[in-house]
Each structure stands twice: as structure tokens, then as C-alpha cells.
């Protein structure tokens with residue numbers, strides 16, 4: 001068995017995991033976990049990137065000797081480097097409000113239809129394109145020589161090598177989904193400098209070395225690694241990578257770029273091995289995390305027990321509403337949107353979970369229609385796979401079996417791509433997923449009752 005280190009940075013914590021892999025074998029242990037606490041300074045919400053890098057270095061030291069290192073994180077955010085390679089300020093958090101109004105401004109220049117034709121990306125206010133356009137004219141932007149997405153920035157600090165890993169670059173809304181490379185017409189069309197963007201690198205390629213250990217490009221977008229980590233058999237499956245976000249969709253060989261798909265705001269993000277991650281961002285567990293922060297509790301078990309005792313579908317909200325995107329006063333926003341009379345923690349938790357199951361069901365149904373592919377099962381991976389109530393409600397809402405696990409799909413996807421690059425495990429994505437099915441615990445939830453109550457609830461929201 002060979003050991004690999006996966007650096008996995010999430011919105012609320014970072015981890016360095018050690019994966020042991022061999023033919024038919026795959027096991028993970030956590031070497032180090034550290035908090036990821038954004039900081040608001042002078043009115044801007046920032047990532048504390050040096051504290052994250054400190055966590056990565058400490059974690060790699062604790063992990064000990066490994067065959068290689070792979071890094072993944074959330075998407076879209078970046079650091080700017082000056083001509084000496086120094087970082088120009090802290091990366092800004094995608095939930096910061098600096099892009100307010102920018103998507104409409106860019107749409108007026110380029111047109112949303114053209115943007116979708118070229119990139120296939122869903123329009124999210126925080127896509128890199130909008131963040132960069134909002135930075136044009138600032139001293140930082142004017143001094144910048146390179147833009148590096150978060151995992152590429154960390155890889156640069158570890159190895160001294162510049163590059164842009166493809167799956168994550170695909171989330172910028174500046175990559176052409178046809179050529180799978182930077183779109184120069186779009187970059188210049190919005191007034192950005194093409195020289196800012198380093199060459200694209202593919203998952204599985206060697207980036208460089210850190211203290212003699214190879215650093216290997218993986219699906220550096222955490223969701224791309226999570227999709228590798230979905231233990232599905234065949235093609236007829238939907239996945240939900242459920243954590244702070246729920247990324248809900250299908251794996252396809254080609255993008256879907258129809259007008260209906262654009263209107264439904266489905267994205268065609270780049271996956272490992274040239275696949276397309278056809279999905280939509282659903283608000284995920286973020287609203288619950290924010291409420292828990294306001295309630296001052298970290299005990300989700302107790303909340304879920306209370307929520308399970310509440311009557312189903314009493315109040316639902318449209319979790320796709322961008323009103324829930326920024327941090328702060330989440331309870332107030334939910335109470336107002338749902339018209340809750342009794343905003344106790346169990347009632348609010350149940351409202352969030354019912355609404356999330358409903359939003360997930362809607363995305364799965366739409367993805368099937370838009371892509372013309374039916375599914376037989378829904379895989380839930382990531383932290384949400386631990387949430388039994390959410391898994392059951394999702395099965396009920398979809399009228400399909402839910403297969404929950406692994407919780408650590410992202411780190412496992414990261415390790416699998418490294419293990420394959422090292423020649424320790426062979427094969428295509430199907431072969432990698434077969435290893436997951438042999439080695440990881442997966443829990444099956446059958447749908448209960450008929451889904452009509454869910455359809456009525458969906459109408460309540462739409463109406």
C-alpha cells in the first residue's frame with residue numbers, strides 16, 4: 001500500500017488527510033484539521049490565507065513521508081501576484097458583496113446567452129469573472145501579473161510553479177467549454193488582461209516538488225474531486241455533494257448548452273477525465289450552519305432529533321433565492337421567507353431540511369429533463385451523507401433510493417487521482433469507483449410514501 005496526502009480546504013475547515021491506496025484497497029486517516037475562519041477587514045470579507053497555508057504545512061509535516069501531495073478547495077476565489085511573485089492582499093471571500101450589480105454590467109457588454117454558449121457556466125454572482133471585473137482599476141489589480149485560484153496559489157507556494165488546474169479554472173466563467181482552455185475573446189471582452197492567466201494543467205499531471213515530494217494536480221475544485229468519489233455504478237445516477245453547498249446534478253460526456261439549460265441556471269463544469277459536471281448550486285447546509293452560529297450551538301445531533309419530530313412540510317422556503325447567500329441574520333431571513341409563527345430551533349431546522357430536500361429534488365428532476373438522461377438512484381456524498389433525516393427526506397422527495405456516503409468523497413477523489421497518477425491503481429473513473437464500492441461504507445435509504453405531498457409543497461413555493 002502506498003500513502004498519499006490530500007489537502008482539502010472547505011469553507012469552514014481545512015484538513016490534511018493521509019490515504020493508503022493499493023489495488024482494491026483505500027483507507028483514509030486525518031493527519032490534521034484546522035479552522036477556516038474568514039475575517040472582515042475594512043468592510044471586505046477575506047480568507048485568512050496565510051493561516052490556511054500554515055495549517056497545510058503543519059498537516060503535511062504531521063502526515064510524514066508520502067508518495068505525493070494533492071490539493072483541492074472551494075472554487076472561484078483567487079489571489080493576485082505581483083511581478084516578484086508576491087501575493088497582493090488577501091483573497092476576497094466569494095460571499096463578499098463587492099460583485100453586487102457586476103453580473104448585470106457584464107451581461108450588458110457580452111450578453112448572458114453568449115457567456116453561456118462559450119463557458120456553459122451557471123450565472124452565480126461570485127464567479128471569478130465578476131470578481132475580477134469588480135477589481136479592475138484598483139491598485140491591486142493594476143499591479144497584478146498573475147491570477148491564481150486558491151489550490152493553485154497553495155501549490156505555487158509549495159513548489160514555485162505557476163499554473164491553473166482545469167476543473168477549478170472551469171468555474172471562473174472564463175474557460176471555453178469547447179476548447180477547455182482560457183477564452184481569450186471573453187477575457188479581453190470584459191477588459192481583463194490575458195497575461196494574468198497561467199497555462200492550464202490537467203488532473204494527474206505533476207506540478208512540482210515540495211521538499212522532494214511530488215505535488216500532483218488533482219481535481220482541485222473540491223466538487224470535482226467529490227464527484228470522482230461518488231461510488232456509482234454505470235451512468236444512470238445523480239449525485240449530491242452535500243456540505244456548505246449542495247452541488248446537485250449528473251456526470252455527462254458533453255455539455256448541455258441549450259437555452260432551457262441556461263434559463264434553469266445549470267452549469268457545465270469541467271470534471272476529471274474530460275467529463276462534464278452538469279449541476280446546479282443548491283444552498284446546501286449553509287443556512288443551517290449560519291443558524292447554528294446564531295444559536296451558539298455546535299450540536300447538530302440534538303437539532304436533527306428535534307427536527308425529525310416536527311410535522312413534515314409545514315413550512316418551506318425557496319432555498320435557490322439569493323437572499324440566503326450572504327452571512328448574517330439567517331434566522332430572520334428564514335422566519336420572514338417562511339412566515340414562521342414558532343421560530344424554535346427544531347421548527348427552523350425542519351423548515352431548512354424540507355426546503356433543501358425539495359430544492360435537491362427539483363434540481364435532479366430538471367437535470368434529467370435538460371440532459372435527456374434518466375437516473376435510477378441518487379448518491380449523496382460529503383458531510384450531508386451523515387445527516388440521516390436529510391438523506392431520507394431526499395429519497396422521499398425524489399421517489400428514488402438514496403445511497404449515502406462516503407462522507408469523505410472529496411479527499412478520496414483527491415487520493416484516487418494521485419494513486420492513479422502514481423500507477424498504484426489503474427483504470428478509468430468506473431474502475432476508481434469500483435474501488436470505492438469495495439472499500440467504503442454506503443447506506444441505502446428507500447423512498448417512503450408517494451411523492452405527492454412534495455409536489456404540492458413545490459407548487460406552494462412556485463406560487
Ligand code: LFR
Nearest residue numbers: 073074075076222223245247
Ligand atoms: C463547494 C464549492 C462549490 C462552489 C462553491 C464556491 O465547496 O466549491 O462547488 O460553487 O464552493 O466556490
